[in-house]
Amino acid sequence: MKKRSSADIDQAVVNVWKRELGQLSTRNFAHRFAASEDLVSRLEIHKKLEKHDGCVNTLSFNAGGDILVSGSDDLRVILWDWETGRDKLSFRSGHANNVFQANFMPFSDDRTIITCAADGEIRQAQILEGGEVKTILLGKHEESQVHKLAIEPGSAHIFYSCGEDGVVQHFDLRTRSATELFTCLCVDDLKGYRPYVPLNAIAIDPRNPDLFAVGGMDKFAQLYDIRKYKWDGSSDFGQPACYFCPQHLIGNEDTGITGLSFSDQSELLVSYGDEFIYLFTQSMGLRNPPFPSSSFMVSMGSDTSKVEPGSIASSSSMDLDGKNAPQVYMGHRNCETVKDVSFFGPRCEYVTSGSDCGRIFIWKKRGGELIRVMEADKDVVNCTEPHPHTMALASSGIEYDIKIWTPKAIERATLPTNIGQVCLFHSVCIEIHILKNLLIAFDLMAWLDPVIYEIR
Template sequence: MKKRSSADIDQAVVNVWKRELGQLSTRNFAHRFAASEDLVSRLEIHKKLEKHDGCVNTLSFNAGGDILVSGSDDLRVILWDWETGRVKLSFNSGHPNNVFQANFMPFSDDRTIITYLAHLTFPGVPNSGVTYVAKRFGKLKFWKGGEVKTILLGKHEESQVHKLAIEPGSAHIFYSCGEDGVVQHFDLRTRSATELFTCLCVDDLKGYRSYVPLNAIAIDPRNPNLFAVGGMDKFAQLYDIRKYKWDGSSDFGQPACYFCPQHLIGNEDTGITGLSFSDQSELLVSYGDEFIYLFTQSMGLRNPPFPSSSFMVSMGSDTSKVEPGSIASSSSMDLDGKNAPRVYMGHRNCETVKGVSFFGPRCEYVTSGSDCGRIFIWKKRGGELIRVMEADKDVVNCTEPHPHTMALASSGIEYDIKIWTPKAIERATLPTNIGQVCLFHSVCIEIHILKNLLVAFDLMAWLDPVIYEIR
């Protein structure tokens, strides 16, 4: 375990002294303390929330931070008092398939929750791929004896929906995106959905499709008119809702700008799994089979950036040799020029659709799950990996930061939810071989999946010698 350095102690004393002299406001003092790297190094499991009977696909805190809502493959939505681990309310979502999203609507007294499910095609199963709003009536204080009513709002036809985006400061507006490439706008006052556009590919070199199957959508908290979408394409596309004509008289399919690391332009083998905006309007983009990048608004490309030799920028090192799951300095990925996005490496994002989040009172850190069953936390500035935590036997998909404190909720393939708080007595150290561990874990998962498939097709006699050799 790493002891607290004398420099950290000296800085803490200086901050207290500045606060007492009025040179540092109480608010800034609290933020500096809450964002301390020392707290990140002391995160450990506070509670395991165990009531779901399936993988937990979505986590979200309410605005007050005292309630956590979760959705699962078991079709249930559960509201938790996460500090004590008690269930405040558990109800059937009304969905016929896995619940992929469950979010509190702002300014609803925590009585309105939006849920979305994954679409699975089954003959005779109605309402696949639909959005529900669940409203709870009764005494909120006790969460007992109330009625849960679900209302159908809309659907994405034959399409999985991985993400919703709620307009900051609005009790009525949210957006959805699906693997059908469609982005929809919802208003709870009208209980109707407006199809805004179908996200089109910028440069589909292989000619597979004209639209982008979407995995993620995020709204800029500083300017809620702007939202970004990303999916099975290397470009994150930013749109301005003010350009939409509600009478349908204009074509709203043209993005305001595009975001993509220049070395990925022309790459058809990667796509976006997660997006997140910081409170400074920075855009965080997580790529499958690649890394996480941080863009400022100035890095946006205004015109469709088709691949050409001008985009094949000379790199400081050969990035084709840097594999996901390896640890490298962020400087090795810098492009020639000042507009290179910050890069965060070390995790693996190949098996599932993973989100990505900012962490800390002023978005001082970046956090993501990994195929190796761990949570990764980086410094936003500099991209340094500072913490790796074992959180799942298989894969971590969700990392949800608390809105006010240095607490974190996580979930993955296991059926529980883990709550992390900075209560450890000793500071954790960073593993030195995390890259090799992540790679080996992912290979084991792929072998396990292959073995199950061969069992299903009665071909295990062929695989047994191979598995034996690997073991």
């Protein structure tokens, strides 16, 4: 068992002493304890929730934290008592394709759930007395998958959707109507594929619910202010308030955004496919869209343009011009699927993400230090959902179960020494598997066999 350092013990004693003298409030004492790195190092599987018959694409806790809702490729939505591992309610979502998002609406007594899916539909599920569920079609993105919904904080009625058609819609459950706000346009579509951005993610700033960010198959996260929208349709509401992008990615057409999340301090977390995760403060927003320049390179302790995803590198928060640059989080692999990214801890002290190597990664928000890696799926982890009040975590991915993680381990976990190499090798194996299937189809396996032997 790894012993606690004397510095950890000394700090714990000091915090107790400050609380007893009234120099540290009970709330702050509880937050410091709940955010302890020691708890993160003791996370282990508490329960496996097993009832879905397909990949689990979405996880969300209710406001009280006692119920977890999940959605899956099997088209079902399940409500769980996660502490006991018992399912409370299971129902057909009404969707015709994979369920990508399912969330409780606030102040609905956990009886109103909104969902979106690969069929492009946005639906409301109303749980009636006796457990019967009624689903209603609220809106649709035509010929487009819808990956994410964003609920206005503190509202029992308002939420947004974004789709691969680039459209952002506004919903009000009081009228059960959808308002198309705008189509998200590309900033600099150098290859001329399309004028709009297929959207994967949307998030609302909890400190200022008038602001929301969207991201997709483009390197810019775009921030919008709903106050600029004129509900009589008299204004052109399509111009972002500002843009967020690491400087070295400007002009890069080979990456896009898979996940967005706001912290309680209005920081914006952005996860890129085939790249890393970045944390932006509001002051890092670009008022006008920049265009590629040879001077746009960011220094983070090493040349990140030469760092492969799946490797671990040091980082700092200054670019070559001495200006603030976003904090970077490295080590995971995000190439195969559309992955979420989340803050973790009572005051968003940590950042967490799944990975193509089947692991959960947890970093310190400040400094970007990787402090925990957990085996969570045989293939890919897509969702990591923090509990709203305690240091518990739910995860899901390609496997059909949901794993609940709580800090109950007796021994503290340590980081694997070869985690970067393992993630990179896992990705190479996936690419070889895809290539192998193609070559089998064309009867060219005799050419690939010697290559696989040399790699192994």
